Amino acid sequence: MCSTMEGIYSDLDSSSYDQSFSITDDEDSRCSMITASPSSSLGQPCSPAVSQETAVPEQQEKKRRRGRGKGDGALHTVKKNRRVKANDRERNRMHSLNDALDSLRCVLPAFPDDTKLTKIETLRFAHNYIWALSETIRIADLERTGEASTMHPAGLNRVADAPSPGSDACSWMSSGSSSSSPSYGLSNPSSPATSEDYGFVQADSVYHNYHNFVTGIYCQN
DNA sequence: TAGGCCATCTGGTCCT
């Protein structure tokens, strides 16, 4: 998950870094933080989430020093210790957030090239995925009640016209290519009325991909 | 090399 961090800290400008405070005096608390990741409480057997815990402590140490201090170097000991503790909590909090994102990635359909989704892609993907599943239930209910013929979207049954799920799966499910101005601020998340709500450009294409998705193409590993 | 993504530090604000 994490690439090598060799030589990162050694390249840091020591003068700018020392303006903050010496972080090495907090070695113990930081080590305890690394091993105390709350990811296990999430209950998802997900390798990406675990990798953070099992990373080489030396690499973790170097990675943790990447952030740049902005202090004036005149922090009192009490204030400094408080800041160090706050940094630890903040780091831990962000690790928890990342673990949650990893768990979320685990329950989303995998892509053919097994590319790890970015954070924003994961959130958008999950958003669309939930919507697709909701639509599946809704349409299934409609079909059961005999109203499906009037409620189906136009392109839903034209499976042959659907684009290949391989290359554009990510762009659809994550809306990754629509980072310019996608609208995710729905007033009612349970009823995404239009494809435009998700930044989709072509409604037909949406339903083609959606059909591929609900028929299992995107779920095959 | 520029841009995207990410981890970390930091100070402010709100809450308990």
Place this chain on the structure above:
DNA sequence: AGGACCAGATGGCCTA
């Protein structure tokens, strides 16, 4: 008072 949360700043890594 201390912790949680947040956003800005900074710098490293990776890729086109």
